[in-house]
Amino acid sequence: MNAAQKHSEDHADTPLSAEALLAEKQRLEDLYRDKYTREISVMFTDLKGSTSLTETHGDLATRELVKIQNKILNPIITHNSGVLVKTMGDGTMSYFESGIEAIRTAVAFQKAVNNRNNRSTDQLPIEVRVGIHTGVGIVEESDIYGDVVNVASRYESLAESGEIYISDATWETVDNKAEFYTRFYKESVVKGKKDKVTVYKVFWNEEEIKRDSEIDHPAQPSSHTKIKKKHLISLSGIFRLTAAVILMVGAVYALMYLMDQEYTVETIQETRTKQDVATDPNTE
Secondary structure, three states: HHHHHHHHHHHHHHHOOHHHHHHHHHHHHHHHHHHHEEEEEEEEEEEEOOOOOHHHHHHHHHHHHHHHHHHHHHHHHOOOOOOEEEEEEEEEEEEEEOOOHHHHHHHHHHHHHHHHHHHHHOOOOOOOEEEEEEEEEEOOOOOOOOHHHHHHHHHHOOOOOOEEEEHHHHEEEEEEEEEOEEEEEEEEEOOOOOOOOEEEEOOOOOOHHHHHHHHOEEEEEEEEHHHHHHHHHHHHHHHHHHHHHHHHHHHHHHHHHHHHHHHHHHHHHHHHHHHHHHHHOOHH
8 A cells, every 4th residue: 555545545534523524515515506506597388277178088188288289399499499307297397598588489389389279170279378487596407496496387377378477587688678579467476475476478479469559558566666665655754753853842942932031021020120119219
């Protein structure tokens, strides 16, 4: 055994201190984060009404629809540089490096499904809904994890058949916002989130786009506006308090002034009385 081997074995037998273990743990966590953590746009799709389809038409008919759906979707995901992570019964989960790639996939998917339904009027229609959210996630070789995944799933569950819902986080990543007709749609409560989430709807059907563009929709509630309202409430409270203090101080000064005036009058009267007594010839 040479000296290097002996040193290595001696070092291996030496127990690590608590500080060394914590430092190694931090090093591994940093390494894992740098290698597997990054911003992604997660897309969920779901075959709407699959339970009722199975009950009405049987398992094989529903399975065939799922197969057709995936056959339509998978090439579109690949074309837009996405990664299909998994299929989950009648749904799918995939991710993209940018929000616009996810949106392009969702729009192309809905259009392709609609074209298939129009061509195959004698077959069961495929009705799908899509949800997309952008955030930091853990991207491993065969799966993705993190809050971004959970929230994307919530957006998909909010959507109805034929709809594409995206988060404000996804919408903010889009540089060319004119590429698709998209607008604020609503705020909604979702499981696992204390505050309401902001929902944008991406329109893909030309007739629906035309109808929607002719409607005067309410403006999106702005988080800045909400903060501003809170500040206004705080300021109004400060103004009320300041006014109350000013009134109190004014009342005190007024009372002091009246007391001083009364004292002055009494002093003058007393002085005049003394002077009158001193100058009265009948005074002994």
